[in-house]
Amino acid sequence: MSNSPERYDPAAVESRWQQRWEDDRVFEVSEDPDREKYYLLEMFPYPSGRIHMGHVRNYSIGDVAARIKRMSGFNVLHPMGWDAFGMPAENAAIANNTHPAKWTYENIDYMTQQLKQLGFSYDWTREFATCDPSYYRWEQLVFLQMWEKGLVYRKRSLVNWCEDCQTVLANEQVVNGLCWRCNNEPEQKRLDGYFFKITDYAEELLEWIDKLDGWPERVLTMQRNWIGKSYGAEIHFPILERGGVIKVFTTRADTLFGASFMSLAPEHPLALELSQGSEQEQPVKDFIDRVRRQSLADRADEKLKEGVFTGAYCENPMTGLKMPVYVANFVLMDYGTGAVMAVPTHDQRDFEFATEYGLPLLEVIVGPEGPVGAENMPEAFVDYGTLVNSGKYDGMDSKEGMRAIAAELEERGLGSETVNYRLRDWGISRQRYWGAPIPMVHCDQCGLVPVKESDLPVELPLDATLPETGGSPLPGLDEWVNTSCPSCGEGAKRETDTMDTFVESSWYFDRYACPDYDQGPLDPERTDYWMAVDQYIGGIEHAVLHLLYSRFYTKVLRDLGQLKVDEPFINMLTQGMVIKDGAKMSKSKGNVVDPNDMVERYGADTVRLFMLFAAPPEKDLEWSDQGVEGASRFLQRLWRLGLAVADEAQGVEAYAGGAQLAGPLAQLHAKTHDTIKRVTADAVNAMQYNTAIARVMELVNAISLAQQDESLAGDKNREAVLREAVEAAVILISPMAPHIADELWRRLGHGNYLIDQPWPAYDESALVKDEKLVVVQVGGKVRSKLTMAADADDAALEAAALSDEKVQKFIDGKAIKKVIVVQGKLVNIVV
């Protein structure tokens, strides 16, 4: 190759094209009923301060998909914005003596520049931050509408409370049982809070999982498990003497005849109540206090089954057995009813508990080998089987027995078949400052009153000073808190809780369709056009939280008449993590590679190309400095080749058929079209960008060889075929490395942006070759390869294979049993 006079200078080329794209508003889109829309979205970032490699990977993958769809003729919506409320802003504000808003908006400015330097094809006119009142005012409106429909309620529940920080901690913020900020041990506290009734949608959320066939099975499984639907029965156990019943949920109503005691969760209201006035009152109190003092993590780790007798008894509705009621540490208040009918013979936990406390064991289910006797059981028999010691149900199969027993209970008014969900309502209250205020007012006369819609937004006051102690300043802001009651007009106080930031991220994708709409949350016309998101891309860590909340919120908006879609995301790609030295990049591990450094050193195209090439999108990606070098080398190679061909083929049109090609030029032409075909299959249809890039590399290798092939000098088709091949390579790599591609495209004499260039079609006839390679196997092992005329039939292949010299060696003197010929490409001789 001739020495290229011009070295590739990524910094100059990239900023030049970024400027042109911006000046010409290349990525701005609007609704166009005549074109098919495609909505591509990556999970928006939290403005933490700097873009990290995980962002770069996420947005590089998305950008390739967006650019390809655009080139394929779709009207592509590809927006970007900021998930801007949240605790880090509060902590940073305290640490740096600044205000969360200032910190957040400064970060947004900086990160916006970073994203622009990476050359992503966003329509920046749609950008917004969720901390802007023009965004959260509509969230408050939806909140009020949900309140009206009964989809929001307020209740008292147990939360993790850090006394030092004066705030509630989310479960994720309790690290190793300690507060993540001050390392104090949080305590359990009862607190009032608002809840979204996601459980009302449990069934629909579950049903739709089966229809989300563009989602990874892994995510769907996690959501299914999270919703946790199980079929069973609710059974009422009458409480002796006191009256009333204890309700339990069980999936094993067939074991009811074996229930010999009752276990209550320590938080169960009956736990204290039943022991009141008895000599067990104090021991029960002590036990509950002790268990409650354990952090949630410790309690989950506790393997020892412990409990205490309440002094009360209930009655087994089938056997009439007097069952002692215990409080037990392994019973969860938030699953089922918080009470468990204990069947020690057929549940391992109950078995351990009964053994410890000397409670009766009754064998009621037997396996094929028949009864073993409860006293002989080394552990619980938990399989299904045949009922024994179960009155008229003796001899019945377990599954039949469950239904029959539930039916009898229902008849007697003591229970029924039922369905239980693990899913719990979504607690959205945060005792935090940097969030969207919950638009409610507390009035001494009227109680809890929603703010009038006309008074929205309830703006978060920005003149607050965050207390050093970490609590929210809102309750102390008298002039903000004190208001008048929307109902009676008397003095009242504002709600000082703010909303969980997951509420903002549950509908931001809708708002991108109409970010400037001021008549309501969503412009029906524009959301109808753009929604749902055709392809969503983000980390697996949101498999349940954000992706489940968004699905729920979409259905709520639909039921409020704000939206017409049932599901927000048609296709979902969960990209893998960026790993270095075997661990996820993180400050604490000290293995962070800063994107800025890499972009400065190699350019954005190189960084993007490396991240796309080094692993398939859904798998984890191991960072490799040498791999980045490799990507850089490839682009430099493409650059030199592109310039050389632009020079040599100046004024020559790209080969477009017609003239007969032979030898290496015919091969290069075929390779060009084969590459288009395969890159289309990998990148357009499968998002397999790693293999798509490998194909382009192969093509570039082939072009390089042909360009240096002296035997082609003087061939009248040389320049035309080289141009065709180089232009194909440039177009095909442009979604991954858009800057260098546009620059080369310009230098090859074109005036348009590659994003406006139609995705190339391949010519099937160019792929037809005169010859084909036939693999010859003997007994399934490859023994020879034959080059045959393309039109040779199976009989000819067989004959040629049998007479092949190398094959002869292996079949010599052996009887040929069978010859298998596979569609003109393989012959297998069985001896």
Add this chain to the structure above:
RNA sequence: GGGAGCGUGGUGGAACUGGUAUACACGCUGGCCUUAGGAGCCAGUGCCUUGCGCAUGGGGGUUCGAAUCCCCCCGCUCCCACCA
């Protein structure tokens, strides 16, 4: 304990509905060019006992033919986890 997934050269990874295992790249080796090179070019690179050889974690099976399908085992990762 329950669920999901994975295991291919020195490394990241290819291999379409079973049909040339190891594409592409990194690394390494040798050579060329160069004042120099984190530059470029060329050649080589699964393993070995070099052959009817062996090889996709191990073992078995189905098949003319298995990385791919089935069974058992080993190892790793992720999610949920005392779920009644």
